[in-house]
Amino acid sequence: MVKIGKIELGDFPLLLAPMEDVSDPPFRAVCKEHGADLMYTEFVSSEGLIRDAVKSRKKLDIFEYERPVGIQLFGSDIETMGSCADIATQVNPDLIDINYGCPVKNVACKGAGAALLQDIPKMVRMTEAVVKSTPLPVTVKTRLGWDESTKNITEVAERLQDIGIQALSIHGRTRVQMYKGEADWSLIAKVKENSRIQIPIFGNGDIDSPEKALEYKNRYGVDGIMIGRASIGNPWIFDDIKHYVRTGTRRALPTLANRVATCQKHLDFSIRWKGPVLGILEMRRHYTNYFRGMDHFKPFRMRLVESMSYDEICQILQEVKEHYQEWAC
Template identity: 75%
Template sequence: MVKIGNIEIAEFPLLLAPMEDVSDPPFRAVCKQNGADLMYTEFISSEGLIRDAAKSRQKLDIFEYERPIGIQLFGGNVDSMREAAEIATAARPDLIDINYGCPVKAVACKGAGAALLQDIPKMVRMTEEVVKSTHLPVTVKTRLGWDEQTKNIVEVAERLQDIGIKALSIHGRTRVQMYKGSADWTLIAKVKENPRMHIPIFGNGDIDTPQKALEYKNRYGVDGLMIGRASIGYPWIFNEIKHFLATGEMLIAPDLNERVKVAKQHLDFSIRWKGPKLGVFEMRRHYTNYFKGMQDIKPYRTRLVEAPTAEAVHEILDELVNAVEFSTSLSVL
């Protein structure tokens, strides 16, 4: 059983990656229902928390059914990160995670996220202060390095472990790569194989099928997998991977009825958390992914992203199911 501090997760845990504007409570709810073992909030600005910004405070919302869950923080100021960790601890998550991996300019240009990969001494100071400020286990998510010339993750992992982090998630790209090209897991494996390392090491990047999950588990020896983009609109990937790891067999892919059911659940969660107007609006980004690859979906997708109310969305989804069932019955005849 993999443990983060005193928290038992699973024998080979599958983690939902923290994703801005994606991994909010409604999305986390459907991922939890479909097999995610450990989840994180969207990343939260340390400066926003200490200024009591409404958007940052709302991201602290967590629910009992989500546990174990971590609150992820980012920032470029050591004192602000320490104070933010104290605020986050009061929200009663199971752990605190620090984001040293976000590559986007809006974050990195402020000296936060992946920018800390250019200043390892500051990264270590910041992490140490966060560890000291909370009784909760502290984990880190980062990348291989800033660019091809600074892939120093083996050294970074040792230094972060030495000052008290309890687990490390590594995305197999540099900051300069952003999300382009293929993730390089060879350095993730070197971290895991390092005899000095004793904390769990989770691999992240390009895990989008059960077959690849098994291959990377066996080839790179990580303690678990963190899954991000592949789960967007497809929360079933967690249970599919678990089933394949246990049996070597693929689960049957969700049919239209299952996709509609989960999309409705996601929408209902969204409305309960954000209210009827914002809940409907922010759900629109998910419909394309829920029905990706399905035939004759485009006209319905267009209507879904324009529907103004939950009732209208439900009607369109029901119409979609009925239309496909009718088409199927005709083809049988």
């Protein structure tokens, strides 16, 4: 049984990665329904929380259905991160996660996210401040290092464990790589094999099929897998992996009716959470992913992304189901 503090996650948990503009409550709802064991919020700016920015506060919304769930924080100031851990604790998540992995320029150039991979002593001090500011378990998501010459994840893992984190998720690339090239899980395995490491180690990067998940589980010995981009438009991947790990066989692919129904649930939750305007606008990025691979789908997609009417969008989704009823997923 894999545990983070007192949180029991099963024998080989599957985690939904925190993804900006993706991992909001509506998306987490469909992933939870389809087998995600632990989920994280979009990353929350510590500076935004301190300023009481509406967008940052909204990201703290969590719901009972999604437990266990963690709030992920990022920032560059140690004192501010400690204060924000206390603020986040007040909304009663199951854990607090620190982002030391985000590679995008507008985060890293401000000294946050993956930028801390260039200053490990500061990373350790910041993590210690967060650990001391909350009674909740604290976890970390990071990368192998800043670049090829600084792949120091083994040292980082030991130092972060020593000051109190209770799980570590590692993306198998450096910051310089961004999301290019193949993720290198060999260093993730070295962290897991280190006799000093007693906390759960979760691998992240390039897991896009049940076969690959089982292969990496067996080859690298991680305690669980964190899945990000492969879940977008495909929340079924969590149940697919669990079935394959358990039986060695593939589940039937989701039918078109499954896809339309899940997309509809996602839309409905988006509107309930964000309101009729923003809920419809922010759902637009998901239609292509839900119906990926369908021939000549562009006319339907254009209608879906141009409409601001809930009733009209529902009608278009029904037309998709009728038009592609013979389509094999």
